[in-house]
Amino acid sequence: MQTIKVGLLGFGTVGAGVVKAFQNNGDLLARRLGGPVELVRIADLDIETKRPVEVSPQLLTTDAGAVLDDPQISIVIELIGGYEPARSFVLRAIANGKHVVTANKALLALHGEEIFQAAERAGVDVLFEASVGGGIPVISAIKENLGANRFQSAFGILNGTCNYILTRMTEEGADFATVLADAQAKGYAEADPTFDVEGIDTAHKLALLCSLCFGTRVDFKSIYTEGITRINALDIQFAREFGYKLKLLAIGKRDGDQIELRVHPTMLDLDHPLAKVDGAFNGVRLVGDFVGPVMFYGYGAGMEATASAVMGDVMALVRNLRSGAGVRTPALGCPQSAIERLTVKPMADLVSSYYLRVFVKDQPGVLAQIAGVLGRHRISIESMLQPHRHEADAVPIVMMTHEAVERDVRAALAEIDALDSVKGESLFIRIEEQAD
């Protein structure tokens, strides 16, 4: 049986994991695939730095073209990350008739339409299981096994860095900045953590999840994205007192012809299945009309877990090549021509319950003032805490609201922030109750 040849672009952490998988489990792959598959070329600008795996020097090249233009290679794995040169390389691989495996959510969230259309025209696959949820096989599940469902919602904890930071803030009562600095020192957060802590990475992944679940194009800019940098230890502690846990959640919901697409810190009922996804773990919960709720959980990042997903895609392509299937399943689970363009619901129209936190001067009548503003904006309070904190001249008031419209909440808080008795800016956090 002919050996199927694979080339790798990008010899970073995940790239090294992929090399390790070929080395350690090549025999297993050959047995399961009924024939050999071989990594024949690795391109990276840096071929000098020592990696956690040993490779023969002949495999290494600084020239991406040695992978992209090699007629022997039928599968290209792109693990460079970022927009360019990844985009050009992927398009060139497609133009050369090669199937592509990528973990690059940023690239696909912004340039997916161009890439998937090019792939469809060229009759090649672009697989991206590793781009969402690391080793968790959620992309394939949506495209294949759960494909007979109309999805109502997709919720995810999709960024290990944020989840690690929030978990430690919850467990230790520590501040965001302190935990972030420690996470950076330990290598759990990037030197520039913006993409992670501002929710951008999570939004990239949500764009892909929702394209698949709802069969729609997602304009990345239409995703409401709010990170975790404004959260303080106090909010986490109050959340717990109200019976909630704070998570950075990716939320996609279908509501008729509209979809909600939002990434923000969310208070989850402690009994919510995603509330238990802690530390570096990722979790995805989908609700379909037939399957009902289904949840997936595992490592969302890391050299080996991500390599597992990449290798699963490689195996799928080898099986397609061996069986002569060509492109068996379109990139987004349905042909490009069948993809809809659903309207994104404006955030102002969102209906949710809310956690509100205001710092006020400790003087009589303040609470009545605030309650008055909320009432005039049709916001009713479900419960309230007014802890006594004598060490400061400002005391926090925290409230959980019944369901309200976000437009009203924002208007009420703007009015509240303008009160003389209020110090600094108020904060609101959306709440998700027990999952259906």
Added chain:
Amino acid sequence: MQTIKVGLLGFGTVGAGVVKAFQNNGDLLARRLGGPVELVRIADLDIETKRPVEVSPQLLTTDAGAVLDDPQISIVIELIGGYEPARSFVLRAIANGKHVVTANKALLALHGEEIFQAAERAGVDVLFEASVGGGIPVISAIKENLGANRFQSAFGILNGTCNYILTRMTEEGADFATVLADAQAKGYAEADPTFDVEGIDTAHKLALLCSLCFGTRVDFKSIYTEGITRINALDIQFAREFGYKLKLLAIGKRDGDQIELRVHPTMLDLDHPLAKVDGAFNGVRLVGDFVGPVMFYGYGAGMEATASAVMGDVMALVRNLRSGAGVRTPALGCPQSAIERLTVKPMADLVSSYYLRVFVKDQPGVLAQIAGVLGRHRISIESMLQPHRHEADAVPIVMMTHEAVERDVRAALAEIDALDSVKGESLFIRIEEQAD
């Protein structure tokens, strides 16, 4: 594009779910598959009883041959259940060159080898995603996406009836018999619940999971199977006091060239991810060498969740047929010729920690006697409870052991049961600590 035609054998609960999926989501299927797929024939001995879905009378037949021998039909869905005539029908469908989708774990656990070999010879697929974990796409995940992993373990809560009963016993402090009777009255348990409560259904599913994870044939008789009928509310209450939750667990572990295959009530650390899988839900947790731990969670049974899995398999076959792939992935994830036969570790060799419960006469010296017997069998106690129960002349002693060998535990308990001061038969329950 040519319509792909599907026939259904068995118009019971899940069959009705499949019909409903074709009816409600036929447009979605056609869109995702790039062409129509049609259910053209339904065979069942009973075509008179009203179902929760309406079908045209021309679709119905009492003659399975009208499905099995119809040359138009390329996919046969078998939802009859049990061994015969399901086995003969599946073999006849295969012989007629039809692809098969089945939810029949009993059939595949006992006759899988015959069926999979026949399918491989005939060049057709036998897909069975719905046979394990209802709507949870775990079978495909193992065969496809996680296929590059060497699996170390597969743990599952795989029977909704048992999990429902144990959850209610835990929450209400009720007895097994009481909850079972109520579950039967509500339709959550069968009139004859033997397959469920004795762990047989769970063992069928474990056989399939472990065949896939470890690439081995599993002789169903080699699975140690113990049900939940001997558990009483007291054990569940004691488990909680020690920080554990009682679940019927399917356990497959690889240890070199041996595998552990066992189904039994298990005390799970409250922090174990499977401890939170309650009620009618199923959960599966796999550990692979690359992916690490990965968990799946969803409805393990029911008309619609199971239909979701059946329809996912139908979609996979339609994609294979449309792309000309033929059999793309072998039934067990590797060719029949590559399947190993690993040795099953004898239960006597098992190393585990244990919960022990003995009823004794409330008199001095009993505890010393019991501790003496355990010590002589190399079993050391980690913690003990001796609740005072004045209403009975026998009082329970419950102990958690450190790791011990099952042979020693059985020998010690046989000796303890023979003591004059001991009343009735002792009970032991294996413990799983926090997952790695």
